[in-house]
Amino acid sequence: MRRYVGERGEEEILRYLITLPGVQIDHVASWSDAYGYDIAVLGAMRECHLEVKSTTRANRLTLHLSRNEFETMKADEAWHLVAVVLDQELRLARVYAIARDWIQSCAPADTALGARWDSAKFDVPQAACTPGIPALAPFLSCEDSPLLVGRTVASSAWSLSAYPDRRLSVYLRWRAQMMQALNAIVRMVGLGELSCCAAIACCCLNRLKNLARTARASPRARRPQHLLRVLERA
Template sequence: MEAADPPWLDNADVLVQNSDDLPQDIERWSDLLGLPASSGLRVVRRISGKMDLARRAQVGSAGEIALCALLDARWPGAINHVAETDDGFGYDITASIQEVEWHLEVKSTTRKGRLSFFLSRHEFEMGLADRHWKLLVVGLDDDLEASCIAEVDKSALKQFAPADRTTSARWESARYDLRGDQLIPGLAFLPWREADRIAHRLLTLGTRSQRPDFAWMPKEAERTAVPPSLSIS
């Protein structure tokens, strides 16, 4: 199964919840090998988990590097990829722009049909305490190039965060599945000029084209022509 890399494997965490959800190719292979259905489920979870961890690290690094390059082209020397040397800050990138140091936590994905990412408790609490902390989503194409960028609405993070029910246990990581209406296209919190907007559509409006490949990205019709916080002069 690992060699075949079937198309459903990337979404196995959602598609395959129990033995009844196993795709036909797994059932066929199990029958050929004389194995019970439960073994197929264990294999799916093991392989999808292993592939997800490796792919997540690769995609995560690519998204951070792509965003650093895009920002550094506009503000040379102001961008610091802190996660390269220490992942304990609660954010991946600092951007010192016009006397403000922004703390950017980046979640990257190649999934086009749904937006799913993990947020640690440390990242979550940092976001609540730090008004200059931003959670950004970078959508990558098949070549791991940035194709869309959006800011996650903090209110969605607070609304769907787990709650500790006892002092004997506490959550440390949560998976978020968000919709387009919980995203703000582009990086509207940064001080863009008209020239920047024309030259860097990806950063200011969120996509390289009017029809993004990523289904979770807000469509052009759903956006205002100029985000409220976008400064144009």
Template sequence: MAGIPRVRVLFTHHPGYADLTPAQYAEGLAWLRRMGMVTAAGRPVVDISDGEAGDGVVTASVPAVRWSQAAEEARRRVGAAGEQALLGLLREGGVPDVRHVAAESDAYGYDIEAARSVSERAHIEVKSTTDPTRLVIHLTRHEYEVMARDKEWCLAAVLVGRDGSAVNVATVDQGWLHSAVPADQTRRGRWESARLEVPPHALVPGLATASWRLLPDTWLPQCSVWTCQPASPVLA
């Protein structure tokens, strides 16, 4: 890892870091030191490299953070597999108009457009995982704001199997999402991404918007994971 003097030179001269002034970067370092997150030797007490413990200093109040390029690539592969699996289910299930908008742009705030008629349309945000014991998702501010104004938006949770297929599909309740995201405390700061652990009562088996069910429950794979609540009978 580069020392603080080398990093300071990088922040001062590299155009990619010109969004903040050197004084702002220096204040950031001072804050990290005040919070006890940088050792006297100038090394982080939080492990963000590859699980190796830097200079071996980890305090009980600062959890170790494991990150690696391989883990990030694996996460992206799982996300892509979930999207592709759901696209296949929608097309095989007879939904006539299915479009993978995430392949075009991240600006939509959802991953898939699906429509059966003019009045039956869905904008599906897909969150994928390989963990059958709990559902943890990351929701961006943009996705949340699209959800808040788009009645056709829904969030599909996909459990991805070892072969990349969908083992389970469930819909996350939007009311719960509204209640779970952080609240901005000041105009000077706002949340941009939230990590949410979805409870069983906020999950309904199948795939549906507030007004229509995209596919029959019998068509979608369903296994006993995340202890989802029974599907609502009001959705057709």
């Protein structure tokens, strides 16, 4: 369940970030955990690396950092920890930036015998939280999401429906199809039918390529209604 909540938090942040003009969004966590962060925001003069932690608990913020994420924070000036609070429908309710100095001061110490911690739990106080994501200020304008700039609003006051973007829709469909293929492969391996694994993976990749080609080639691909029909046929 915690993994699912974490994925939903990343998806919600992506839904907002992908609407920003002139910015390239790279969801690096979708293919590797080695980076030490989840989302790269690339602009002409600035770059931000966001490590996203999600929770559904509105009155308490507890998060876990891996050793790799912690070491990346110390070495990477562009690294920022973002806490996402989701509502009961797993939609974005609030966003906080967690102070880097506080994380470093509260991290556990390695023992004198050379033992190193691999993962640490942090109970974040309100004093360490800043509403919004201040590191994204150079990319944001007053028309962008109030949640990202640190203003709390009613869910109906700012809607993502005004910013349809086919890239996010296609990406989410890709990931869902890939996960279905991987689950099928795991089941086949469990049954000992190893010869089916390569065929399943190949079919999945071809399906994703066809979906991408259809979405790019369609002259009406920017229309949300047409995109839905394209995705349903895929």
